[in-house]
Amino acid sequence: MKPTIYITRKIPDEALQILEEECNVKMWDKEDQPVPREVLVKETREVDGLFCLLTEAIDKEIIENASHLKVVSNMAVGYDNIDVETASQKNIMVTNTPGVLTETTADLTFALLMSTARRLIESSNYLRAGKWSTWSPMQLTGQDIHGAKLGIIGLGRIGQALAKRAKGFDMEVYYYNRSRKPKIEEELGLQYASLEELLSDSDFISILTPYTAETHHLIGEKELQLMKSSACLINTSRGGIVNEDALYSALKQKKIWAAGLDVFDEEPVSLNHPLLELSNVVTLPHIGSASIATRKKMAAVAAEDLLLGLKGETPKHLVN
Known part of the structure; x- marks a missing residue:
């Protein structure tokens, strides 16, 4: 039967x-x-x-x-x-x-990082709204990716795949993980850092750790305060790892440069969610593995x- x-x-x-x-x-x-x-x-x-x-x-x-x-x-x-x-x-x-979605999700994570840093969605909307009337020196300028410091929170399969992509852009890659991974550090040329060091020193921070009771709101007001005002936060893991109220406040007050989010605390995210009001947030509907x-x-x-x-x-x- x-x-x-x-x-x-x-x-x-x-x-x-x-x-x-x-x-x-x-x-x-x-x-x-x-x-x-x-x-x-x-x-x-x-x-x-x-x-x-x-x-x-x-x-x-x-x-x-x-x-x-x-x-x-x-x-x-x-x-x-x-x-x-x-x-x-x-x-x-x-x-x-x-395993099967590792490379695809790493592709999306790096694409989201680039879109956020270089204000691609904002620029596209600017053009489509008929606002592009001339070229000017500082119009829609963003952050450089090549040579920048990338901090990866969670060095699992996807974190390692992201590190390989970052190395192609000559980025300095740091990581924070529950346990150190010396062999992978050597293979990929990575540097281990405490969470506080990673947040303080990185130009881009990518969240790729699993969502557990321990990682719930791992990134909150205290952690966002440590970040550079020019830093970008990228989350392609789970929304609950970031305190969204604290993130909104940090972005609104320009304490950090921007955020790229493929995930939210509640999904589908409400169109009334305050993060969707901000021009310095790139938002996606949880498409990390969507090839x-x-x-x-x-x-x-x-x-x-x-x-x-x-x-x-x-x-x-x-x-x-």
Whole structure:
């Protein structure tokens, strides 16, 4: 008898076919909106496997309500949307999709850094609004990237990939991490710094650490005060790592130069959010891994791990 699985959003056909061959598949098939909570609770009650996205809170209620659940496969690197502790207590495997999106997310992070530093979105809007009437020496001037100091908070796979890109721009790269990584320091020519040193000395600061209880609001008023007035803060990790009220205040008062944000505390972000009012903030709708090839690979990895777990085998990317 085939196991029954629930998929919380329409996924690429290639991954769907992998699952349909071996499972009875039920799926929320609307691409542009997440599955409603009441539907998620109902549909997961008797399934064997769950294929979800970071938009779904797979919390204690969901897990304890799902009497047959064996595997939760998250199509994302982060898994802060899942109550892993409760899942572990009930012997439910949780998987994620690391590695496959590393290079794509590093590309986006560096693109966001460049867009923020050189005011690309602001300049495009300036032109489209018909404000460009002449060339002037200091019009829409930004910050240099080449030769600047980059501070990376979190030297995981994506942090290392970002460091490689920065070296191509002759940037000095510093990093702060829970533990030092001497071998990678040597390989990539990086320098370790305390968080305070990194914030004080860097021209660009990229947040690439996982979101946990320890990193919640890791960057707040105190940390933003340490930054240079010419510095840019780039966040492509999770919104909750930054205190958005403190960030708004720092940007509004010109205590830091700009911010580039692919993530927010609450997503989708409200159009009334004060950060969206500022011209020195570049905002994106959480598209770090959004290349066609990478999203297809992520879906395939999540599908394959889900099937392994359902067969009683160990998934390749087991979180717990």
